[in-house]
Amino acid sequence: MAEAPSRPESRYGTRPTMKDVAARAQVGLKTVSRVVNGEPGVTADTVQRVQEAIAALGFRRNDSARLLRKGRTASIGLVLEDLADPFYGPMSRAVEETARAHGTLLIHGSSAALPERERELVLALCARRVDGLIVVPAGDDHRYLEPEMAAGLATVFVDRPPGRIDADAVLTANFAGARAGVAHLIAHGHRRIAFVGDRPGIHTAAERLRGYHAAMAEAGLAVDASWVALGPTGPDRVGPAVRALLEGPDPVTALFTANNRITVTAVRVLAGRGLPVALVGFDDFELADVVSPAVTVVAQDAAELGRAAARLLFGRLEGTARAPERLELPTRLIVRGSGETPPS
Amino acid sequence: MAEAPSRPESRYGTRPTMKDVAARAQVGLKTVSRVVNGEPGVTADTVQRVQEAIAALGFRRNDSARLLRKGRTASIGLVLEDLADPFYGPMSRAVEETARAHGTLLIHGSSAALPERERELVLALCARRVDGLIVVPAGDDHRYLEPEMAAGLATVFVDRPPGRIDADAVLTANFAGARAGVAHLIAHGHRRIAFVGDRPGIHTAAERLRGYHAAMAEAGLAVDASWVALGPTGPDRVGPAVRALLEGPDPVTALFTANNRITVTAVRVLAGRGLPVALVGFDDFELADVVSPAVTVVAQDAAELGRAAARLLFGRLEGTARAPERLELPTRLIVRGSGETPPS
DNA sequence: CTCAGAATTGACAACGTTGTCCAGGGCCTA
DNA sequence: TAGGCCCTGGACAACGTTGTCAATTCTGAG
Structure with missing residues (x-):
C-alpha cells in the first residue's frame, strides 16, 4: 500500500520551499534561510549556489509562514462603512500610505453601516492576528473587543467614538x-x-x-x-x-x-x-x-483623519502602553457663495 | 541556568492557544480543535468543558496558523492606482462584496501609478500567498508574474490589459x-x-x-x-x-x-x-x-468592472484550468446637455 | 605541526493549527 | 462471556519558516 502524505489540496500548486532549495543547492535548510534574509555568515560561494537554486526553482519565501514564526503579521485592518463613499477614499489612502511606510499591509473591510457586519469583520481580522485595527464604528457597543485589546491588539477608532469601551479615537470637531x-x-x-x-x-x-x-x-x-x-x-x-x-x-x-x-x-x-x-x-x-x-x-479633512489614526496606531504598536487618547480635528469653513445668499 | 525558550517578542501579548485550552479543559489538543471547528465525534459533555475553557481564557483561533496548515490564505489582493480616485471606490467595493460572499478577505494596495511600486506590492502579496490577485496595471511588463502564475496564482487584470503575458482581463470598450x-x-x-x-x-x-x-x-x-x-x-x-x-x-x-x-x-x-x-x-x-x-x-460601469473581475477570479480559483479570457464591457452615452451645444 | 579561536554550517525545535491514525472503552450479538 | 464494532479521545506529524546551539571546517600563530 502506498503511503498517503497528508498534503492538503493546495491553492497554489506546489510551490518550492526552502527545503527544496536546500536539497537542490546541497545545503542545509537554515543556510537557505540565511541567504534569503541576507544574514551574515555565509561564504560568497555558498550564497551563489543557493541563489542559483532559488532562481532555478522560482522560489519565493512564504511570508505567512515567516510571520507565524515571528509572532506578528505585519498587517493592519481597516474597517469602514463603505469604500465607495468618496469621504472614505482619501482616508483609506492616508492609512495605506502610513502603513506602507511601516512595511505593513492593509486589509480592508466595509461594514455597510451594519453593526453585526462590523463585528464579524473585526473579529475575522482579529482571528488573522492583524497587528492593529482602525475602525469607523457602525455599532455602538464595542465590548466584544475587550478580550482582544486586553491581549494586546492596538485599536484606533476614527470619525466616531467607540461604544462602551475606552480606546484611542480620532474625531472631527x-x-x-x-x-x-x-x-x-x-x-x-x-x-x-x-x-x-x-x-x-x-x-x-x-x-x-x-x-x-x-x-x-x-x-x-x-x-x-x-x-x-x-x-x-x-x-x-x-x-x-x-x-x-x-x-x-x-x-x-x-x-x-x-x-x-x-x-x-x-x-x-x-x-x-x-x-x-x-x-x-x-x-x-x-x-x-x-x-x-x-x-x-x-x-x-478626511485624509488627516486617516493619517492621525494611523500615526496613533503605529505609535501604540511601537511604543509602550499609554492611556487611550482622543484627538479632535478642527473643521474649516469654506465660503463659496451658497451660504451668503440673503434670506428671501 | 534558567532555560530560555525561543519565544520571539510577540505583537499580541501572549494569547492563549489550543494547547492552553486543552490543558485547562483536561482534554487532548485535537479535541479542542474539533470543538472549535464544530466537527462531530465529541460528547456533549466534553464540548461543554472545552467551551467553558475557551470562554474563561478568551481564546480565539489563530487563522493565520490555520490557513498555513490548510495551504490557502482565504485572502485576495487588489492592487490599483489610487484608492482616493472616485473611479476606484465602486470597483473596490464590488470586489470586496464578492470576496465577502466567498469568505475571503481583501488586501489592498495602491501603486500610485508607479510600475515599480506595482511590482513591489504584487510581489509582497504573492509572498503572503494570497489565493488570487486583481490588478489594475501601472506598468506595461508583467513577466515578473510568470513564475507566480505558473505556480498556480490566479490573476485578473482590470481596466488595462496585462503587458507581455497572457492572462484574464476585464476591460472597458x-x-x-x-x-x-x-x-x-x-x-x-x-x-x-x-x-x-x-x-x-x-x-x-x-x-x-x-x-x-x-x-x-x-x-x-x-x-x-x-x-x-x-x-x-x-x-x-x-x-x-x-x-x-x-x-x-x-x-x-x-x-x-x-x-x-x-x-x-x-x-x-x-x-x-x-x-x-x-x-x-x-x-x-x-x-x-x-x-x-x-x-x-x-x-x-466601474462597479461592474470590479464584479466581473472578481467573478472571473473566483471562477478560476474554484474551477479547473482554462485559457485566459478577455472581457470587454460596453459604455453608455449619457446625454445631458453639454454634448448637444451647437458650434458657435 | 599543533592547537586555539573564529567562521561557517546544519540539526532540531518551535510558531499554532489540522490530518491521520491508533487505543481504549462501551455496547450489542451470538 | 467472548468477539466485533462503533464511538470518543489523544499522540504525532506536518504546513514553511526562524531561533538556538552544537558540530565542523578553516585560519593563523606559536
Missing part, C-alpha cells in the same frame, strides 16, 4: 463645526434655518445636530420642530424632505445639510428651482466650487 | 466608447473637436485616442495636431491645455475629455467663461447632472 456653519447662516441674516441630517443614533449626526441647536440658541432663535429632518441619507428620503422644508406655508430660508450625501441631494433639488435658498453643508465635495451657486461648506 | 462620444459631437455639427487625454503610454488613453481618430476619419474630418493635448491629468497641465485650445486664433468648438479628472478640470475652466463650448467626457462623475450645462458623458 462635529459640534463646533456645525455650530460655526449655522452661525454663518445666522450672520447672513437667516432666522428660519433647517437642519437636514442623518439618523440621530449616529454619533457624528447627533453632534452636528447639537451644534445646530447651540448656534440657534446662542442667537436667541427658537427652533421649530418641523425644521429638523433626520433619517437615512439616500436621495429617496432627503429629496422629499428638502422639498417639504421649502414648500410649506412658512418655508425656511436656509438649509444646513449635515453630510456630503445630503448636501449633494439638496444641491440637486435646489438646482431644479428658481428661488435662491441659502445652503451650508457639512463635508466638502468635488465640484462644490463649480455648481451654481458654489456651495459653502464646513470641511473636514 | 474604450475605443468604441470614445468613438461614439466623438461621433455624438460630430452629429451635433462640430468639426473642430479637441481631444484632451492622458499620457498615450497608458492603454486606456491610447484606445480612447484611437476612438477619437476613428470617429473623425469616419466623418471625413482632418485632425489638426494642435487639437490633441496629451499628458498628466492634473489641473496644472489640463487647465492651461484647455484654455490654449479655446483661445487660439482658430479655436475648437468642442472638447472630448478622456477621463473623469480631465473632464472635471475642463468643467471648471468652462464655468469661468461665457462662451458655450460643447463637451463630452469619458467617465461619469457625481454632479455631472447638476453643473451647468449638465455634462454629457461616455459612462463606464
